[in-house]
Amino acid sequence: MAMLMILCPVKKKPVATGMDMPIEQVRSGQIQLTNNTLANCPECGQNHTWSGKDVI
Ligand SMILES: [Zn+2]
Structure with a gap:
């Protein structure tokens, strides 16, 4: 993992x-x-909701 x-x-x-x-x-x-919301993004400070296809 x-x-x-x-x-x-x-x-x-x-x-x-x-x-x-x-x-x-x-x-x-x-x-x-x-639980696919990233709160307080370390880069921009916003919240991002992401899905599997956004994983890099
Ligand atoms: Zn961000």
Whole structure:
């Protein structure tokens, strides 16, 4: 497993979601996300709701 990273849509930089899950299974939708809002993005300070396809 690995820490899931997404791309901040504001700064276009990778940020850690704080979630530790198998990346491929999240991307492919095999794992349903239940807490997929990143609050206080470390890059821009906003909240981002993300989905499996946003995982980088
Ligand atoms: Zn951001």
